Amino acid sequence: MSKLSESEVADLLTALSEWELDPESGAIVRHLEFPSFADAISFVNRVAQDADEHDHHPDVDIRYRRLKVALISHDVGGLTKRDSRMARLIDEQVKRSSI
Numbered sequence: 001m002s003k004l005s006e007s008e009v010a011d012l013l014t015a016l017s018e019w020e021l022d023p024e025s026g027a028i029v030r031h032l033e034f035p036s037f038a039d040a041i042s043f044v045n046r047v048a049q050d051a052d053e054h055d056h057h058p059d060v061d062i063r064y065r066r067l068k069v070a071l072i073s074h075d076v077g078g079l080t081k082r083d084s085r086m087a088r089l090i091d092e093q094v095k096r097s098s099i
Contacts, residue, residue: 003078012079016087018094027059027072028079028087034065034099043067043097050089056082058090 004012012028013021019028034040044060044067051057061068069090071083 001073001076001080001082003073003076003080004084009079012084012087016084016091018091019087022070025070025072026078027070028083029068029070030087030090032067032069032094032099034067034097037064039097039099040065040067043093046093046096047090050093051086054082054086054089056086058086 009021013019016028019030021027022029032040032043034043040062044062047058047060047069056071056073059070059072061070071086072078073080073082
């Protein structure tokens with residue numbers, strides 16, 4: 001799978017308004033805050049199921065009720081359509097959650 005072009009990344013960030021580009025890593029990142037630690041873990045578990053089904057796994061940083069979710073295709077050293085698809089799945093999980 002090939003990396004997205006700069007214009008494709010710009011289009012992706014426009015479509016995924018809650019995500020931002022981390023200039024250091026090149027990953028797209030979304031920050032989330034949940035009512036409780038248990039809610040945050042429950043969310044991560046649902047995302048883990050989607051990630052396993054699509055064989056594309058986000059980097060997740062859990063700090064109590066706050067999550068940082070980052071996506072990048074490490075194997076190609078940049079963003080790909082897999083990241084776009086996974087970001088959209090994560091956004092769907094957010095819509096179903098208690099935040």
